[in-house]
Amino acid sequence: MRNYLKYLMLFLAMTFSYSVLAQSVQWRDQHKVKRKETIFGIAKEYGVTIPQLLDANPSMKQAGYELKKGDLIFVPYSKEGDFLPDGSVKGKTDKKAATKSTVAQAPVKAVNAIRVGVMLPLHNQDGDGKRMVEYYRGILLALNQLKSEGITTEVHAWNVPKGADIRNTLLEPNASKLDVIFGPLYSEQVKPLADFCRAYDIKLVIPFSISGNDVETNPNIFQVYQT
Template sequence: AANPELRTEKLKKGKFLCIPYAKDTKTETPADNMPAVVPTDDQLFSESKKETRKISTIKAAVMLPFMTDGKGNRDEQTRMVEYYEGFLMAVNSLKEKGVSIDLYAYDIHNNSSSIQTILNRSELKSMDIIFGPAYPDQVKPVAEFAKNNNIRLVIPFTSKGNEVFNNPAIYQINTPQSYLYSEVYEHFTRKFTTANVIFLDAEDGDKDKADFIKGLKEELKSKHIPFTGLKGEHITPESLKGAMNHNMDNVFIPTSGTNVALIKLLPQLIVASRDNPDYRMQLFGYPEWQTYTHDHLASFYELDTYFYSSFYTNNLFPEAVQFSSDYRKWYSKDMLNSFPKYGMLGFDTGYFFLKGLSQYGNKLEEKLDKVAVTPIQTGFKFERVNNWGGFINRKVFFVHFTKDFELIKLDFE
């Protein structure tokens, strides 16, 4: 009863449980001259209900390792600056719609020693929202500060650390692995209900997806979806055909997300597909495949490919085209070819939360699903992790390269 999500989800490693205290069976006696008055439901609701408070000017802080002292990693610095540049574009877009924002930016470098000096600044206690920090060891002091001063904290990058489980002020954008995988498993088994799954181990030496594969196999077993596996030199067009079922969707999943694995597997899969056109074949994979799309686009289309991701943008989407053009005008450069694109991440997170605060003020937490935005890259589906914790973003897309040369982003809501 204290963990209603377990009615629909399995208990998995890394999940936090609510364990209630035992109730005290003693009955307290009211003081001699004090009548025991039981408040009505209306009185209780009236006491607990917060009045809606609009925010005339939103005070927002960005705390990131810009490393203006030149001592940090150059690539990391470039990504942080790009995030902030996209964030500034979100502020500008909202300003044009009449939203007033006071923005404060702080360089917290790439260490934890500079954090406390910044947190001691008097203006920080008056913030409505803070974006950052970037590194796991910097999160704890900022999270404690946000909790003590009733300030929302949006953590854009890291998914490590347990602060979100006991701090109601936190919004974690990057989904922790256990939550991400459980979302993917659910969507996979809903999408491929009549699947015959074949795991392909290219023996590229990378075990990066071992946890994902292990969990998916457990989920497939529980849903009675058949699966098998092929390894290394045994992966040939003939063995691929032998593993397939003529009456089912044959979904091939590499056990590694690397480009090396793809380079080894794609030629075998292409030959098997061309030699057996009457079999239904799909290829399923990982977020990092976005960075290899340019190399394998034709193969992805031919193999009816899917991959999951929390971040995705198609460079042909009108919103993405417009944003890239505006970014170039503002900063006289293109965004880094990275996954995710940090400029778009800065825009999406800034726009979502600042717009939400401008619309709903202190009631934002009750209206998160009502914040109407069209994300360029990052989807948002926030769920509170428990009664005393913060929010985790559980949004996952499947991206589908169809045999008809269409590119579709599948949204499961």
């Protein structure tokens, strides 16, 4: 479970911090970007993973990159064993169907879902509306990518507006059962949330600029922007 958490947090951190990786790749196709297309949508269309698509197009990893209509995207070959958008594995055949064997096969053990909490405001104060919508979309893209790779998530979201006492949100029954929480937006909400996460061994990802040094004293905090 903890390994899956690391994968989730690294994947979301990738959307904020990019490094250029040059490598030799043979292209299967070129895709001309259409209006409103996303990196996730293009990867899904061709049956490749987002990391594969980024590796094939190093410029997409640069900070500030934006997908624009008319851009040409290199599409790599999908590797044998990669997960496809429907959750199946490329190149894997159903041996039971192929051989028509009557031997009973053991059921696949289900993997427990990663329980994700989002504690961010849903308002347009101080111009936060657009930023919150973009961040929620980013989270959904990340969760869809995890789903395509066979990782199940269970999401709980709470509206935590400016001036709200986040301790009231933490009284919710599902809060203490989470594996990772994304938020908050406001600095005054960090300490009570960070103390809660330490007490229940929950990972806390703070993706926005906040004041305070809780990240220096609390090992449960992963803070994107630091002083």
